Every structure is written in structure tokens, then in C-alpha cells.
Amino acid sequence: MSYKRFDLEDIVVSSDAVTAPCWANNAVSLSAAFTSSTQVAASSGNYYYNIYNEDPNSSSTASIQFSVAYGNRSGSNAQAYDAAVSKSYSSTVYGQFRTLLLGDEDTDFTFASSSGAETVTPDSVAFISVERARFKEKLFPGSLTLRLRSGSELLTLTDNSVDTTTDTFVDSGRVYSLYSGSSGVVNNSEVEWGKIFPDVGIIALNHEWLNVSGGYIDLSGSGAHNFTTHNNNDAIFRSIDSGSRSEAFALRSEETVTSNYVFIRCRNAEFNYSNNPSNITGSGELRHSVMIDSPQSYITAVGLYNDNNDLLAVAKLSTPLLKDFTKEALIRVKLDY
Amino acid sequence: MGYLNNGVVTVDAILTKKGREALARGDGSFKITQFALSDDEIDYTLYNPTHPSGSQYYGQAIENMPLLEAFPDETKVMKYKLATLPRGTSKLPLLEAGYASIRLKQGASLAITPQTLNYLGATSTFESGGYTAVIADVRVLSNFTGVGINTEEAENLNTLTTFGTNVSKTVIGTSINLTATSVNTLFGTNTQLQTTIQIIGRDSGARVTIPVTIIKVNT
Numbered sequence: 262m263s264y265k266r267f268d269l270e271d272i273v274v275s276s277d278a279v280t281a282p283c284w285a286n287n288a289v290s291l292s293a294a295f296t297s298s299t300q301v302a303a304s305s306g307n308y309y310y311n312i313y314n315e316d317p318n319s320s321s322t323a324s325i326q327f328s329v330a331y332g333n334r335s336g337s338n339a340q341a342y343d344a345a346v347s348k349s350y351s352s353t354v355y356g357q358f359r360t361l362l363l364g365d366e367d368t369d370f371t372f373a374s375s376s377g378a379e380t381v382t383p384d385s386v387a388f389i390s391v392e393r394a395r396f397k398e399k400l401f402p403g404s405l406t407l408r409l410r411s412g413s414e415l416l417t418l419t420d421n422s423v424d425t426t427t428d429t430f431v432d433s434g435r436v437y438s439l440y441s442g443s444s445g446v447v448n449n450s451e452v453e454w455g456k457i458f459p460d461v462g463i464i465a466l467n468h469e470w471l472n473v474s475g476g477y478i479d480l481s482g483s484g485a486h487n488f489t490t491h492n493n494n495d496a497i498f499r500s501i502d503s504g505s506r507s508e509a510f511a512l513r514s515e516e517t518v519t520s521n522y523v524f525i526r527c528r529n530a531e532f533n534y535s536n537n538p539s540n541i542t543g544s545g546e547l548r549h550s551v552m553i554d555s556p557q558s559y560i561t562a563v564g565l566y567n568d569n570n571d572l573l574a575v576a577k578l579s580t581p582l583l584k585d586f587t588k589e590a591l592i593r594v595k596l597d598y
Numbered sequence: 599m600g601y602l603n604n605g606v607v608t609v610d611a612i613l614t615k616k617g618r619e620a621l622a623r624g625d626g627s628f629k630i631t632q633f634a635l636s637d638d639e640i641d642y643t644l645y646n647p648t649h650p651s652g653s654q655y656y657g658q659a660i661e662n663m664p665l666l667e668a669f670p671d672e673t674k675v676m677k678y679k680l681a682t683l684p685r686g687t688s689k690l691p692l693l694e695a696g697y698a699s700i701r702l703k704q705g706a707s708l709a710i711t712p713q714t715l716n717y718l719g720a721t722s723t724f725e726s727g728g729y730t731a732v733i734a735d736v737r738v739l740s741n742f743t744g745v746g747i748n749t750e751e752a753e754n755l756n757t758l759t760t761f762g763t764n765v766s767k768t769v770i771g772t773s774i775n776l777t778a779t780s781v782n783t784l785f786g787t788n789t790q791l792q793t794t795i796q797i798i799g800r801d802s803g804a805r806v807t808i809p810v811t812i813i814k815v816n817t
Contacts, residue, residue, distance in 0.1 A: 263679040263803025266632045523611075525633055532635050532680035534690055536803055540642040545692040545716040551647045553688045557657060559640045561665050564676040565611060565630045568751050570730045570800065571768050572672040573617035573630055576609040577665055581640060583657060586685060596611040596630075 264566060265531065273522040280404070283395045283512040285314045285324050290406070290511035295323065296498060307340070307350040309390075310494040327391045329501070330354045331468070331493035334369060334384045338493055351385075351493065358388050358465065362458055364432025372467045373438070373453040385468035387455075387497045396462035397516040402437055403445030404513035405457060407464070409471065409500045416471075417443050420457045421450065434460030444511070459515075471500070518597060525563055525592040532584055533558055557585045563594055614672040619765055634803070635680040639665055673734045673766055673796055679803040689716040691802035693729075700795070701811045702778040707741070710774045710797070717802045724772055727800035728752070731774040735793040736767035738812050740779045744771025770800070778812045785814045 282289045296310050297317040309330035315323035333339060336352030360366065369382045389407075391400065402422030409416045420437040422428075423445040428435050439455035442448040455466035501510060535558045540548055547553055559581035565574040576594045584590055613621065620628040644659040669675050681690070692715040702708060712729045713722050728747040733739060743756040752770040774797070784791055791812040798805045 262682045262801060263798075264632045264634050264800070265682075267630070272630065521630070523630065523633070525635075527635070530685070531682040533685075534681045534683045534687060535637050535640070535642070535678060536681060536690060536805060537637050537640055537642060537678040539640070541690050541692075545689045547688055547690065548642055549645055549647050551653075551656075554686060556685070556687070557645075558635075558680045559637045559657070559660055560635045560680065561639050562636045562668065562676055563609065563611070564634045564636065564679075566632045566634065567620065567627055567629050568631050569627065569755050569768055570770065570798070571616050571620060571627070572614050572676055573620060573628060574611040574613050575668045575670075575672075575675045576611035577668040578607060578609055579665060581637070581660055581663060581665065582607060583661060584635075584680070591607070593608045594611045595608060596613075 263536075264570070265527075267523070271524045271526065273524075274519065275522055276517050276519045278515055279518050280401045280513045280515045281397075283391060283400070283514045284326055285395070288314070290509055291326060292509070294326070294498070294501070294510075296495075297323075301495075306494070308354055310498050312498060325392045326395055327389055329494055329497040330358075330388045330390065331497060332356075332358055332386045332388060334382075334386075337384065354388065355386060358386070358463070361461065362431060362433045362436075362463060362465070370456075370465055370467075372455070372470070374451070381467070381469075383467050383469035387466040387468040387471070389464040389466070389497075389501070391462040391464075391512065393462065395514065396512075397514040399434075399515050400457065400459035400462050401513040401515040402435070402457070402459050404511065405439075405445070405464075406443040406511040407439070407501065408509045416454070417441065418454050419443050419445055419447060420459075421447050422459075423447075424450075431458070433458050433463075439464070439466070466497075468497075521596040523565060523594040523596060525590070525594060527560075527584060527590040527592075529586055529589050532560070532590075533586055535559075555585065557583060560584055560590065560592075563592055565594065565596070612668050612670060614670050614675070615765060616672040616768075634676060636676045636678050637680060638675060638677050639663075640678075673732055673794065677805065677807075679798075679805065681803040691715065691717040691799060691804035693797060693799055693802075693804040693806040694722070695797055695806050695808055697808055699809045699811070700776075701813060702776070703813045704778050704782075704815045705740075705780045707775065707777040710776070710795075711772065712774075712797050712799070712806075714799050714802050714804055717799070717804070725799045725801040728770050728772050729774070730768060730770055730798045730800055732766050732768045732796045732798075733776070733793060733810070734766050734796070735764040735791075737764055737784055738779055738791045738793050738810070739776050740781075741775060741777035742767055742769060743775050744769035744773070745775060746772030776810075780816060782814065782816055789814045 295313045295316045309328045311325045313323040317323040332355030333351035336347050336349040339349040339351035341349045370386050371380045371382050405420050407418045418439045419442040422437045438453045440447045440450045457464050533556045563576045649655040695712045755769045796807045
């Protein structure tokens with residue numbers, strides 16, 4: 262017999278949460294950020310900027326890490342589609358994220374201040390949308406360190422998931438507040454600078470508080486509100502441009518990997534003979550006579566079959582595993598799909 | 599006192615082409631129920647029963663060899679299966695299909711009735727579990743069925759076909775019927791199509807691979 266049927270306890274399904282850095286090449290933090298002049302100049306640049314880990318104009322390995330977009334509840338601070346109507350790119354962005362994240366067109370993004378005693382509803386919200394391939398299934402709460410720059414001043418933000426005893430849910434899943442701090446450790450929770458929606462990989466920043474005079478997303482500089490060059494998106498990008506600083510933007514992804522663990526149990530009397538042509542002569546006799554009473558075989562591969570004898574999956578060992586009548590083998594095969 | 603080796607080897611498996619096809623089909627055929635072991639890559643001529651250092655070293659040249667990664671083509675892996683046979687067996691089962699190679703004209707049919715040699719004390723026998731036959735490229739045959747094993751799984755295999763690409767097809771039977779395709783499309787500018795058929799004894803694990811050539815005759 263060459264096939265052996267599994268017992269019930271031989272196949273185990275295990276789901277494990279796997280976390281990893283979000284950014285390309287498993288970088289713990291984004292050490293540099295670039296925009297694409299092509300994308301910026303395209304019509305999509307009116308809505309968002311794609312942010313790359315390398316300069317896409319000169320590097321073939323540059324890949325999108327996240328996007329930034331500027332949204333405005335009333336459509337201000339952006340070029341209107343038509344002078345006769347108030348809708349603009351910024352109102353489209355605001356409405357898009359409101360529908361996606363909050364699921365209610367009558368609800369606006371609100372942020373708490375003074376330890377939650379006061380809630381504000383800013384007109385302007387900056388959105389950071391992490392590329393799907395980068396955050397995989399969801400963002401890992403408590404892993405965020407986001408630094409915003411204003412000249413030499415730095416504001417470091419993290420989420421409060423570690424301190425939160427009861428998760429808050431909105432239409433897009435869990436939501437946590439962004440406070441001053443890093444890597445899940447909140448230093449000051451008086452001002453809610455933004456929110457993170459880990460299940461959809463999006464960060465919303467209270468743009469109005471960050472855009473105070475000399476603020477972290479400064480739209481007051483030269484060329485600000487120059488709608489034709491999309492400076493709102495550019496201002497957001499510049500504020501989180503990591504430049505040469507380390508740990509500028511650290512974030513981890515999380516995904517659930519479901520694995521089948523299959524236990525291959527070979528009893529001492531099983532699988533000791535081989536049909537390998539180098540092991541037998543043309544008439545089927547064992548090549549080495551010493552193997553008649555003490556047969557030996559070498560396991561190099563495990564095949565997993567269905568009832569039809571279809572080979573569904575195969576696993577190779579790194580080195581041959583000796584099998585004879587004095588040995589039993591236990592091989593654990595991990596099958597991910 | 600030293601630590602004991604707990605002896606568990608962990609390996610990662612990959613899906614074969616057939617496995618991905620079964621997974622995509624979603625009809626329950628992707629259900630792992632049994633396993634087999636093979637010693638592909640092992641060259642037993644390297645086994646040295648005259649090693650001057652003794653029997654512990656007979657297999658030295660084999661045991662230290664590195665192995666290649668698995669291939670996803672189910673017809674190219676698990677070729678030489680390990681078998682469970684009584685101790686003292688001196689002759690291993692061999693599969694005799696009656697053909698060293700098969701050449702069929704378009705539309706022609708052939709029945710293969712394999713036998714197993716040196717199995718269960720018999721010089722020649724038909725295995726009660728039947729034989730598994732795998733055609734590497736199902737497109738070259740218009741009919742590929744197994745007869746003689748009347749289980750539900752064997753019957754289902756006869757009717758199961760995946761269209762469109764060169765996937766394998768597996769059937770079970772004591773006799774395997776095949777008919778060469780009459781369609782010219784696959785030939786292109788060629789006059790022949792070539793593939794292989796692999797026949798495996800379901801009880802013994804004995805295996806033979808036969809090259810198959812389909813000759814274009816239709817114009």
C-alpha cells in the first residue's frame with residue numbers, strides 16, 4: 262500500500278493573526294516619501310496624491326505606500342467643478358470618506374478636545390489612506406507613530422487603542438482616537454488630533470487644528486490654496502514627508518492566516534520500501550541484498566491526496582529522512598491558502 | 599543526560615495545479631483524505647553496503663544531499679512512492695501496461711489493462727483496488743475513462759473534465775480507455791501532439807509512465 266488515510270485528529274485548521282510592518286521591504290518606518298509628478302499632474306491629483314517609498318520618476322521599484330487627500334465639508338479650498346455650483350474636489354473627497362467611514366450623509370467628522378468635554382466639527386479633514394496591499398487585512402491598532410512637521414516643530418501622534426477598554430464602532434468598523442504619543446503610548450489626551458479606522462486602513466486628521474497659523478499642515482505658505490496645483494494635498498504630504506528623519510511614519514498591518522496543519526504519521530512497519538527505479542533491478546529485485554531483511558527508504562516528499570487520488574498539495578523535506586523498520590516518522594505539513 | 603530530539607519535522611506544502619483546479623471548482627473535491635510518501639531525487643546506487651566505516655555509513659551519501667523545492671505539476675512530483683510491504687520482501691511490485699509507448703492516430707481508440715508483477719506473492723496480478731491513470735494534458739484525448747471499478751468516486755472521475763488548458767485528468771479503473779482527439783486546432787502547424795500517461799497501482803504504488811503521441815491525419 263502506498264496511500265494511507267488520515268485519521269480525524271491528523272488534520273488541524275489553525276487561524277493565526279500575523280502582524281508585519283506596513284511599508285515596502287518590511288521597513289518598520291517610512292524613511293522617505295515621494296510623489297509622482299505624473300500622478301500629481303493627472304486629473305486624479307485633484308483628488309489625492311499617491312505617496313511612494315522611492316522616487317517613482319527615477320526608481321522602477323517605487324511602490325505606492327499610501328495616499329493623502331484633502332476633504333472639505335462645504336467644498337471650500339478647492340477648485341469648483343463649475344463656477345455655478347459649490348461642489349468641488351474637496352467636497353467630493355469629504356463626501357466619499359464620510360460615506361465610506363461613517364455611512365451616514367447627515368453625520369460629519371467630529372473630534373473631541375479638552376479630554377472629550379468639547380467636540381468640534383471641522384470643515385476640513387485630511388485623509389491618509391494606506392494602500393490595500395500594504396495594510397493587508399487591517400491596520401494593527403497600537404502600532405502607529407505619525408510625525409507631522411512644522412518647521413523644526415514636530416507633533417507625534419499615536420492611537421489610543423492600548424488604553425481603550427471598550428472599542429467604539431462606526432460603519433467602517435473600529436475607530437480609535439489619535440493623540441500626542443508614539444507606538445500606542447499616549448502622552449497627552451487633551452486634544453484629539455484625528456481618528457484611525459484600522460479595519461479599512463484610513464486615518465482622518467482634524468485639518469483645521471493642524472492648519473492653525475504655523476501649524477503642522479500649513480496652507481498659509483507661498484502658493485497655498487493654489488487650486489490649480491492642488492496645494493492642499495501637497496501641504497498634507499509635506500507635513501508627513503519623512504525626509505531624513507527616522508521613525509517618521511511607523512505602522513503595522515495585521516492579517517489572519519488560516520493554515521491547515523496535517524500530521525503525517527508513519528508507523529515503523531510502513532513505507533520502508535521504495536519503487537524508485539534506482540532501488541530495483543529490471544525484474545523488480547532489490548538492488549542491494551542487505552535491504553531484503555533490513556530495508557531502508559528515504560522520504561523526500563509528502564503528497565496530500567483526495568479520495569480520487571488527485572495530488573492536491575506536495576511538500577518537500579530539506580534533507581532525506583531515513584525510514585526503516587526501527588523508525589517511526591512524524592512530519593507536520595503546513596498548508597496555507 | 600542530554601535532551602531528546604522530539605523528532606517532529608515541519609515542512610510547508612504548496613498546492614499543485616490539480617489542487618488549485620479542485621479548489622477553484624468548489625465541488626468538494628479539494629478534500630485531503632490521504633497521503634503518500636516518495637523518495638524522488640534519491641539515487642540508491644549511492645547507497646554503499648561496502649562502506650569501510652560500517653552500516654551506519656551505508657547511506658551517508660544520500661542522507662546529506664540537499665533537495666530541490668517542490669514542483670507544482672502533479673505529474674512531475676511524487677513519482678516514486680514508498681510502499682508498505684512485509685519484511686523480507688525481495689522483489690518490489692512492477693507495473694506492466696503492455697505498452698512501452700503509445701502512438702494513436704486522430705480518433706483512434708485504445709484500451710490499456712495494466713497488471714502488477716511481484717505483488718502479494720503472485721507473479722502477475724490485477725490489483726483489486728484498480729489503477730489510477732493520469733493523462734498529463736487532457737486536451738489530446740476526446741475520451742479518457744476508467745472501467746472496472748464501480749465506486750462512486752471512480753464514476754465521477756470519468757465525467758469530470760476541465761476545459762481550456764493543459765491540465766491533467768485522473769481516472770480509476772482496472773482498464774483505461776483512451777481515444778485520440780479528432781480536433782485539429784491543437785496541432786497548429788505540427789503533425790504530432792505529445793504527452794504522457796502515468797499509471798499507478800492503487801494498492802501496490804507501482805508506477806509506470808508511458809509517452810503518448812497523437813498523429814494528425816485529418817486535413
